Amino acid sequence: MKKIVTKEKSIKLIMLLAASTSIFIVLLIFLFLAKEAAPFIFKPGLSELFTARWVPVSFQKESFGILPLVTGSLLVTIIATLIAVPIGVCGAIYISEVATSGERRFLKPFIELLAGIPSVVIGFFGLTVLAPLVKSAFGLQTGLNALTGALLLALMAIPTIVSISEDAIRSVPKSYKEGSLALGASRLETIWKVTTPAALPGIIAASMLGMGRVVGETMAVMMVTGNAAQITASPLESVRTMTATIAAEMGEVPFGSVHYRALFCVGIVLLLLTFTINIIAQRALKKYRDI
Amino acid sequence: MVKMTTENNKAKTKISVTNLDFYYSAVQALFDISIDVPAKQVTALIGPSGCGKSTFLRTLNRMNDTIPGTKYDGKIRIDDKDIYAPSTDVVALRKKVGMVFQKSNPFPKSIFDNIAYGPRIHGTKKQSELSEIVEKSLDRSGLWNEVKDRLHKSALKLSGGQQQRLCIARALAVDPEILLMDEPASALDPQATVKIEELIEELRADYTIIIVTHNMQQAARVSGFTAFFYEGKLVEFGETEKLFTKPQKKHTEDYVTGRFG
Ligand SMILES: Nc1ncnc2c1ncn2[C@@H]1O[C@H](COP(=O)(O)OP(=O)(O)OP(=O)(O)O)[C@@H](O)[C@H]1O
Ligand SMILES: [Mg+2]
Numbered sequence: 077m078k079k080i081v082t083k084e085k086s087i088k089l090i091m092l093l094a095a096s097t098s099i100f101i102v103l104l105i106f107l108f109l110a111k112e113a114a115p116f117i118f119k120p121g122l123s124e125l126f127t128a129r130w131v132p133v134s135f136q137k138e139s140f141g142i143l144p145l146v147t148g149s150l151l152v153t154i155i156a157t158l159i160a161v162p163i164g165v166c167g168a169i170y171i172s173e174v175a176t177s178g179e180r181r182f183l184k185p186f187i188e189l190l191a192g193i194p195s196v197v198i199g200f201f202g203l204t205v206l207a208p209l210v211k212s213a214f215g216l217q218t219g220l221n222a223l224t225g226a227l228l229l230a231l232m233a234i235p236t237i238v239s240i241s242e243d244a245i246r247s248v249p250k251s252y253k254e255g256s257l258a259l260g261a262s263r264l265e266t267i268w269k270v271t272t273p274a275a276l277p278g279i280i281a282a283s284m285l286g287m288g289r290v291v292g293e294t295m296a297v298m299m300v301t302g303n304a305a306q307i308t309a310s311p312l313e314s315v316r317t318m319t320a321t322i323a324a325e326m327g328e329v330p331f332g333s334v335h336y337r338a339l340f341c342v343g344i345v346l347l348l349l350t351f352t353i354n355i356i357a358q359r360a361l362k363k364y365r366d367i
Numbered sequence: 368m369v370k371m372t373t374e375n376n377k378a379k380t381k382i383s384v385t386n387l388d389f390y391y392s393a394v395q396a397l398f399d400i401s402i403d404v405p406a407k408q409v410t411a412l413i414g415p416s417g418c419g420k421s422t423f424l425r426t427l428n429r430m431n432d433t434i435p436g437t438k439y440d441g442k443i444r445i446d447d448k449d450i451y452a453p454s455t456d457v458v459a460l461r462k463k464v465g466m467v468f469q470k471s472n473p474f475p476k477s478i479f480d481n482i483a484y485g486p487r488i489h490g491t492k493k494q495s496e497l498s499e500i501v502e503k504s505l506d507r508s509g510l511w512n513e514v515k516d517r518l519h520k521s522a523l524k525l526s527g528g529q530q531q532r533l534c535i536a537r538a539l540a541v542d543p544e545i546l547l548m549d550e551p552a553s554a555l556d557p558q559a560t561v562k563i564e565e566l567i568e569e570l571r572a573d574y575t576i577i578i579v580t581h582n583m584q585q586a587a588r589v590s591g592f593t594a595f596f597y598e599g600k601l602v603e604f605g606e607t608e609k610l611f612t613k614p615q616k617k618h619t620e621d622y623v624t625g626r627f628g
Contacts, residue, residue: 249472
């Protein structure tokens with residue numbers, strides 16, 4: 077008897093350890109980032125971060141204002157989300173509720189295939205196809221701008237959004253749909269007013285995951301956004317994101333320099349941004365669940 | 368086959384079914400059903416599991432249309448209109464023929480929005496009108512006093528019996544003439560069942576009700592007419608009292624006395 081109890085206890089402990097590992101790792105990452113970034117607080121001081129110029133290498137005066145990087149990331153992320161979520165959700169609704177089984181058999185693997193394309197390859201596509209298109213469509217000097225980056229990111233987020241939303245929509249109980257149809261609602265009304273709202277928690281989760289991919293994506297945006305560190309709200313301007321900055325500059329930065337510390341600060345801001353997105357998503361879900 | 372009508376011919380026919388066959392893909396589920404369902408009466412459908420009661424019920428509001436591969440043959444007329452005619456407006460049909468399912472299925476929305484769902488679909492937009500319909504429907508289903516303080520709370524937080532009465536209220540909200548109920552109380556405890564039966568009694572005067580039940584006592588308590596189905600065929604149809612006390616067919620007698628099924 078006693079033996080069984082001990083065994084249960086140790087199993088419980090192992091499971092607890094397994095469950096806490098992820099929290100532990102996140103904490104560790106955060107601590108590591110904080111440790112490398114911390115000296116920045118003393119020299120040149122935190123206020124430096126909140127300036128509008130990112131000029132890490134200069135003969136006169138270096139400047140480490142991350143605002144243009146933050147706004148660059150936000151601009152690209154917001155536009156990409158605004159494009160990807162509606163398309164992704166509509167695609168999911170189509171596949172789960174409207175498509176014939178033949179169409180579904182073709183579409184699903186195709187979308188999963190799209191999700192598996194490496195981002196560098198998508199970057200090439202952006203560079204050679206999308207950027208020239210954007211350039212001529214808006215009559216610009218260059219097609220390397222926030223809009224091209226956002227379009228490319230949307231392309232990468234859509235498969236995630238489609239496939240997770242589709243699961244959520246398909247798991248809505250059939251009895252809800254029957255209840256709606258029996259009241260005289262059309263198939264479209266049922267999809268729109270019953271099925272989709274019932275699947276909303278899953279759809280929100282899908283959108284958040286898609287957005288997560290957008291915020292964290294590095295390669296493709298680096299290739300097509302033009303990488304000019306400037307504060308702008310115009311999608312047709314060239315921008316530089318936080319991820320692209322870290323990826324491009326980390327390799328050459330002298331270890332322990334102010335620039336090095338500044339890049340870790342950017343990393344922390346990026347981490348906080350993803351946390352914020354997650355928290356907002358959790359809130360939205362909770363609010364939705366208690367109606 | 369001769370049409371089975373009620374001997375009590377004073378009752379006006381609401382639904383007239385003639386020679387109905389029904390198929391799920393290649394499998395035939397209903398065989399040559401002919402029946403005249405009287406208006407403003409409760410008609411019970413009884414019979415062993417798998418005999419086609421639900422299938423028959425679902426032909427009356429064309430819910431079977433939603434299952435791919437189904438086929439039918441024969442005629443179903445409601446108020447003398449062929450409901451399978453190409454010109455039939457299925458939306459209007461389902462508005463007129465409400466349905467309550469075996470497992471209560473309120474939408475994951477507030478109580479108010481559940482009831483208002485149907486009227487909104489059919490074009491009622493004004494909030495005051497909707498409120499009025501919601502109150503009337505809930506009152507009609509005996510739920511108003513229990514839920515009037517939490518109309519905007521989730522319908523999923525109601526008890527099982529309340530949820531089923533909510534579904535009845537939701538069906539009533541679009542002002543139907545016929546109510547189809549597929550074992551509406553089979554998932555409920557005895558007290559909740561009594562409430563549903565009382566409600567059916569209440570509604571009888573204004574609606575034509577068809578209720579599927581496995582419970583003989585329930586059929587005897589709530590219905591004026593009973594139809595006995597067996598293996599996809601309508602074996603006997605008549606006034607409930609007669610069918611239970613003096614069944615014409617041996618099969619019916621065996622079933623209602625509990626010798627099989
Ligand atoms: N969607 C379907 N596809 C194929 N066959 C079906 C379908 N629904 C029912 N059937 C078959 O049709 C026959 C009649 O089923 P139905 O559900 O109408 O019986 P029932 O009398 O309502 O039974 P129960 O009392 O168990 O609810 C059964 O043989 C059943 O297997
Ligand atoms: Mg049934």
